[in-house]
Amino acid sequence: MFASTYLQARDAFLKAVSIADARLETIAFPNGSTKNGDDLFVDIASIGSKSAPNVILCISGTHGVEGFAGSACQIDILERLIDEDFGSDLKLVLIHSINPFGFANGRRVNEDNIDLNRNFIDFSQPLPDNDRAIQAAANLMPINGTLEAYHKTEKYIQLLLDTNKIYQVASDLQPGQFQDEAGLFYGGREPSWSHETFRKLCSKYLSDAKNIVAIDYHTGLGETGVGELIFVSPHQREVTKKIESIFTGPLSIAGAEDSVSSEVTGPLISSIADEVPQSDVLAAALEFGTCPLQDVVWALVIENWATRYFSEGHPLLIDARAQLKKAFYCEGNEHWQRAIIGRSEQVFEEAKNYLMNNT
Numbered sequence: 001m002f003a004s005t006y007l008q009a010r011d012a013f014l015k016a017v018s019i020a021d022a023r024l025e026t027i028a029f030p031n032g033s034t035k036n037g038d039d040l041f042v043d044i045a046s047i048g049s050k051s052a053p054n055v056i057l058c059i060s061g062t063h064g065v066e067g068f069a070g071s072a073c074q075i076d077i078l079e080r081l082i083d084e085d086f087g088s089d090l091k092l093v094l095i096h097s098i099n100p101f102g103f104a105n106g107r108r109v110n111e112d113n114i115d116l117n118r119n120f121i122d123f124s125q126p127l128p129d130n131d132r133a134i135q136a137a138a139n140l141m142p143i144n145g146t147l148e149a150y151h152k153t154e155k156y157i158q159l160l161l162d163t164n165k166i167y168q169v170a171s172d173l174q175p176g177q178f179q180d181e182a183g184l185f186y187g188g189r190e191p192s193w194s195h196e197t198f199r200k201l202c203s204k205y206l207s208d209a210k211n212i213v214a215i216d217y218h219t220g221l222g223e224t225g226v227g228e229l230i231f232v233s234p235h236q237r238e239v240t241k242k243i244e245s246i247f248t249g250p251l252s253i254a255g256a257e258d259s260v261s262s263e264v265t266g267p268l269i270s271s272i273a274d275e276v277p278q279s280d281v282l283a284a285a286l287e288f289g290t291c292p293l294q295d296v297v298w299a300l301v302i303e304n305w306a307t308r309y310f311s312e313g314h315p316l317l318i319d320a321r322a323q324l325k326k327a328f329y330c331e332g333n334e335h336w337q338r339a340i341i342g343r344s345e346q347v348f349e350e351a352k353n354y355l356m357n358n359t
């Protein structure tokens, strides 16, 4: 269930789709492949009546390399649903690997260094100006491609840790920036392919829905193995009580004091309500902790640096991608895997109970 590569994850997902007798749609990714030239895809599985008024939507791979955990959660849902009758009121939609390039190539971002979870802004408006994120990224990034600059950043991150400033820096970075196209947490200057594809899928699969629960799986923030359910829409501040009556914690609103996440600009799930304004949408990221925050920050910085200065196949780039994967995926750690699946099942059951009692 927990794969080592995108191709393994996709194969396992397709096998689970087939065994569960779910409907399958496959969309070919037009802008790239794996390092070995394998084609990439977004795959969509659905179960239950096509026009059901209640829908659970689960998305994996928004942040490519975080897709391993999300894919495993989706496969687990399919395996557990084989004998389950959804009836006419409930539909399940699983979007597998919405950012297939990032997933397959071990990057958190997409083929254009865009953080897909910052790309859902209104591009008809002036781009957000986020000086704090740009400054925080500039302070962290090694100034050139030398090992001397690399070690300087290593020391700087240690200093941030020693002086307890690492959380502040991470929260400055997290909202995203729209100026430096090679930089960290770059939101892009136009909708990416994955952005447009996600919107089309929402209007196709959710157009008849009255009530939607959307779960977008992420990793990298919070305590190892803990899955925090983070709601991001500002409107949902008003419905905190409702959320608390449906889901067991840990849950939070992004940007709130008790949340592992800062408020982000342009998250993917914020677009669902735009596409289906007639629906009541509860949308959250399910964020699984992996390792200490300083390791996550270090991995992000060094992977961005290595991508900037070295070509594919360079040992430093290979090492940086391996560090990124390790920071966002506790591969082979069975304790972590059990915790992830347990939490995912709990959230799924609570979403299902809420929707089935809602009609």
Ligand SMILES: [Zn+2]
Pocket (backbone or CB within 6 Å): 063, 066, 117, 217, 218, 219, 220
């Ligand atoms: Zn993420």
